[in-house]
Amino acid sequence: xxxxxxxxxxxxxxxxxxxAGADLAGVSRFQYPPNIRAVRVMCTGRIDPxxxxxxxxSGIDAVLVGG
Amino acid sequence: MVNVPEVTEYAGxxxxxxxxxxxxxxxxxxxxxxxxxxxxEHNLNRVVVASCTPRTHxxxxxxxxxxxxxxxxxxxxxxxxxxxxxxHMDEPEKATDKAKDLVRMAVAKARLITPLTDISVPVNHNGxxxxxxxxxxxxxxxxxxxxxxxxxxxxxxxxxxxxxxxHSTYKGDKIKPYVEDLVEKVNDHPLIDVFLNxxxxxxxxxxxxxxxxxxxxxxxxxxxxxxxxxxxxGGKPYRPKEYLYGQDPNVLLSLELDQEIMKxxxxxxxxxxxxxxxxxxxxIPDRPYCSKVCCTHSxxxxxTLKALNPDMRIYILYRDIRTFGDREDxxxxxxxxxxxxxxxxxxxxxxxxxxxxxxxxxxxxxVLLRPLEISPDIICLATAILPSDNMPLSKLYKVSTTEExxxxxxxxxxxxxxxxxxxxxxxxLCQYPKPIEESIAQAKAAxxxxxxxxxxxxxxxxxxxxxxxxEMCNGCGICERVCPFDAIHIVEVxxxxxxxxxxxxxxxxxxxxxxxxSKAVDMCHFSQHQIRAQILALS
Numbered sequence: 258x259x260x261x262x263x264x265x266x267x268x269x270x271x272x273x274x275x276x277a278g279a280d281l282a283g284v285s286r287f288q289y290p291p292n293i294r295a296v297r298v299m300c301t302g303r304i305d306p307x308x309x310x311x312x313x314x315s316g317i318d319a320v321l322v323g324g
Numbered sequence: 325m326v327n328v329p330e331v332t333e334y335a336g337x338x339x340x341x342x343x344x345x346x347x348x349x350x351x352x353x354x355x356x357x358x359x360x361x362x363x364x365e366h367n368l369n370r371v372v373v374a375s376c377t378p379r380t381h382x383x384x385x386x387x388x389x390x391x392x393x394x395x396x397x398x399x400x401x402x403x404x405x406x407x408x409x410x411x412h413m414d415e416p417e418k419a420t421d422k423a424k425d426l427v428r429m430a431v432a433k434a435r436l437i438t439p440l441t442d443i444s445v446p447v448n449h450n451g452x453x454x455x456x457x458x459x460x461x462x463x464x465x466x467x468x469x470x471x472x473x474x475x476x477x478x479x480x481x482x483x484x485x486x487x488x489x490x491h492s493t494y495k496g497d498k499i500k501p502y503v504e505d506l507v508e509k510v511n512d513h514p515l516i517d518v519f520l521n522x523x524x525x526x527x528x529x530x531x532x533x534x535x536x537x538x539x540x541x542x543x544x545x546x547x548x549x550x551x552x553x554x555x556x557x558g559g560k561p562y563r564p565k566e567y568l569y570g571q572d573p574n575v576l577l578s579l580e581l582d583q584e585i586m587k588x589x590x591x592x593x594x595x596x597x598x599x600x601x602x603x604x605x606x607x608i609p610d611r612p613y614c615s616k617v618c619c620t621h622s623x624x625x626x627x628t629l630k631a632l633n634p635d636m637r638i639y640i641l642y643r644d645i646r647t648f649g650d651r652e653d654x655x656x657x658x659x660x661x662x663x664x665x666x667x668x669x670x671x672x673x674x675x676x677x678x679x680x681x682x683x684x685x686x687x688x689x690x691v692l693l694r695p696l697e698i699s700p701d702i703i704c705l706a707t708a709i710l711p712s713d714n715m716p717l718s719k720l721y722k723v724s725t726t727e728e729x730x731x732x733x734x735x736x737x738x739x740x741x742x743x744x745x746x747x748x749x750x751x752x753l754c755q756y757p758k759p760i761e762e763s764i765a766q767a768k769a770a771x772x773x774x775x776x777x778x779x780x781x782x783x784x785x786x787x788x789x790x791x792x793x794x795e796m797c798n799g800c801g802i803c804e805r806v807c808p809f810d811a812i813h814i815v816e817v818x819x820x821x822x823x824x825x826x827x828x829x830x831x832x833x834x835x836x837x838x839x840x841x842s843k844a845v846d847m848c849h850f851s852q853h854q855i856r857a858q859i860l861a862l863s
Contacts, residue, residue, distance in 0.1 A: 265863075272379065273722065280377045280403075282411055283405065283406030286410055286411070288412065291408070291421075294422065294862055295407055295426075296855060298850055299833060299834060299850055300833035300835070302834055303838055303847060304838055307852075308855055308856060311859060316863040317862060317863060
């Protein structure tokens, strides 16, 4: 099923928690689908809602904010 | 897995990329030199490394850039290992595509990165050590001996921690006199203030400038300031419900056996036989770690008992013997002296019952494959070492713990004894179970690392802070209201209200930037344009 829908997800991850968690998932070799592209931020408080809207408007299927 | 040659070739085709190269170990000394040459050779003004995580390796590469004559902030990392190749091992094509995306995003951001200058902030020269066990006392004493005023905070009513209950090191040195001497030195040192029955109620600040509120058992509070902090909160023995612990007075924990021996107790000396059960609460699904010291401790104590009473029959029920290094000599000696070692499986643990007033241990002998019954006078349980409750401190000082609740070091090779957060260090059992000499070594390392900060007059901190464009700012004050750190204020400039950043207080969270309706506030190194470029590079 090559044309099955594969969402492209942007993940805004806080450097101190969820980005660190994503690193730990790697060190622990947890396997997860390769749909996520992380954007590291120093705090999710930095995520201007406009950035989320711009991501969706530019064709990104979903946005994850982890903090 | 990621097809790295393909990603390298792709990186070379991206806008503004003049050179792309693949290295086996990008963080090695050789490659650092290569990067420096490369910068000069190609006259580079931005460097992107696609490898592991910036959380551990960004400082190293920034230093390389600085040595190459560039501003250290014109650097960006694409995390194609921890967040790509390691987590998509069965999908190499998709992982390679993702790695290309991550590199493209990093390059897009790198194009917009601007050089920055570190911020210098003054340093408070006092140290704080939390925990008054051996690790905490050695840390405090070491700081004080280097000339730094040090506050030592201990929750309990006395110094000494767990070590005061230990009989001897594996080399045979008595621990109690050492600890008592340490307590005396700490109490007598003019530069050390000891706070007993005291815990930390509140904390704030950053490297060089921490503020901690202490609270004692009377509810009295005291606010103190420090430049660096060492966590040495120690650990405690696991108290099991199994093996009749707490029900029969002759079932003891390792530490309790040591105390009985030190007291010269008759029931120990007169015991005809003793059983040690290893791995109680350790190396089980709920608590998978090995407590490291217990094999050596039980074997060493078996020899102590043999010395007290050579006729005592001693059995050690174990799963694996981990007498590392020259502790192996003790194992050999115990075997030579007739201590019996019986291996058991996790799925077939020994049982302990009381029958007609005596203890009965049943274990499947691993050679005979038949149950063996022993009637010991004393049972010693080598139970797991647990961390203290580190959660309150972890939340107050924003430092991480492991799943089991031990404090987490920033990186075991690059930054041992450091926390990920600058200015905070750790030592002793609060990190993981370890023998006393390792706690002492860590305490000395941690105090040296802390002194590295305390000796300075200023520290350089990352300039990841807010910046205000006064032309755009209409002084609405939303930023001032949302800032959790009181780091942005509305001031009057030429009769107009404008936001102004307070550099030393700003933590770079970016709430102000995200909330500003006029887009007058932005973040250095995480600007709206830079983040937007990363997102748009994806679509």
